Amino acid sequence: MIYSHIVRGVRHSFADLRTLLACASPLRSGDELAGVAAASAQERAIAQMTLAELPLSAFVEEPLVPYESDAVTRLIFDTHHVTQSQAAFAPFASLTVGEFRDWLLSDNATGDQLSALAGALMPEMAAAVSKLMRAQDLIYVARKISVVTRFRTTVGLSGRLATRLQPNHPTDDPLGIAASMLDGLLLGSGDAVIGINPVSDNVSTVTTLLRLIDHVRVRYAIPTQNCVLAHITTQMQAMEQGAPLDLLFQSIAGTEGANTSFGINLPLLEDAHAMARELKRGGLDGETGAENIFYFETGQGSALSANAHHGVDQQTLEARAYAVARHFKPMLVNTVVGFIGPEYLYDGKQILRAGLEDHFCGKLLGLPMGCDICYTNHAEADGDDMDALLTMLGAAGVNYIMGVPGADDVMLGYQSTSFHDALYLRRLLGLRPAPEFERWLEGDDFHRLQHAGQPAALLPGGGRRG
Structure with missing residues (x-):
């Protein structure tokens, strides 16, 4: 599926979900070495804007690595599809990645609520929302969570x-x-x-x-x-x-x-x-x-x-x-x-x-x-x-x-x-x-x-x- 965003009348497109995630990721040498990094700071910012408008449900619909050929993908999807995980995720399924970020930073996202949600989140969702967060955001939300x-x-x-x-x-x-x-x-x-x-x-x-x-x-x-x-x-x-x-x-x-x-x-x-x-x-x-x-x-x-x-x-x-x-x-x-x-x-x-x-x-x-x-x-x-x-x-x-x-x-x-x-x-x-x-x-x-x-x-x- 192609993902796109219009900036000043110009449509910018990303070929698939993994391309969008890679272009939205803050710069690092490994992504440049792999040839998946955004070509410019402008492309990175546009990718982050596009990602912010993406519903979390998109990650359930489009595996980044094929389900048939990758055991980790099967583990992720099979875990997410169990009844208990689906029930915990249901209130968040309609949120965009940007809205999920806002919720994580809000007072409504308590440590207990985050712990209850943990097993229902797909790793790609966590990675996606982190790409929209400043350092202080990453610190603040992690601080709420105790894993004992x-x-x-x-x-x-x-x-x-x-x-x-x-x-x-x-x-x-x-x-x-x-x-x-x-x-x-x-x-x-x-x-x-x-x-x-x-x-x-x-x-x-x-x-x-x-x-x-x-x-x-x-x-x-x-x-x-x-x-x-x-x-x-x-x-x-x-x-x-x-x-x-x-x-x-x-x-x-x-x-x-x-x-x-x-x-x-x-x-x-x-x-x-x-x-x-x-x-x-x-x-x-x-x-x-x-x-x-x-x-x-x-x-x-x-x-x-x-x-x-x-x-x-x-x-x-x-x-x-x-x-x-x-x-x-x-x-x-x-x-x-x-x-x-x-x-x-x-x-x-x-x-x-x-x-x-x-x-x-x-x-x-x-x-x-x-x-x-x-x-x-x-x-x-x-x-x-x-x-x-x-x-x-x-x-x-x-x-x-x-x-x-x-x-x-x-x-x-x-x-x-x-x-x-x-x-x-x-x-x-x-x-x-x-x-x-x-x-x-x-x-x-x-x-x-x-x-x-x-x-x-x-x-x-x-x-x-x-």
């Missing part, structure tokens, strides 16, 4: 900010990892998860690292959860061999082809999810096993890098990845916003905009959104850009951020946020850690950790007892 998840800690409560303690090491050395863990824990980091990116994606390494985190957790009674960010099939093998796995990790994307490039599909995620549920780890207040057990990572540009973008802009595809995440009720979702590089988000301005968009869209779709506020060293960005995004996301109610020693990941080779950045944001905005973790920080077990001595004391069988 639980494992051993409760993440996402209003007035709280959690962190992922990321103790990566360039050789997976347990002592080096223990040193980073000790540093982070003593600075109040780790209530969302202690998550390690392993250098070696093999069962032995994954099992060793999971046991290391679990040993420290049990020894010092730390309310947190572990995760080793290996491929999901490696984690499944580790579970089969008795590894103490808490959260399942996997990178996901917004098209079937991009997920295939990651070596995954929806049935595989279902199998891994069922296997992890059988471990019955986590849970609060006497529960046997936690429901929220996935940790997903996403990032704008992944479908383009896999040549599986179908001519759709990268921000819309990012929102489609959230449909995959939403299906599994994850504990944590992390947009690794500047990690893929300047080919997709060129500079600090584009990274900042993308981070706010991702957080807004994820929250609007009912996801527990965190953000790796980061950039690679060849991007036109610096620490000041990250400070701005960090502060804006704190104001927007982000569930958690990264805690990396010195903000410089020595294994992955990129710049993120530090343990001290989390302390800054908590103090600036009056935010507190997850409640269970906060109580631990005030108790005897934390004091034992303070007196543990050298990092070797954290290793199984090593060092002086606390």
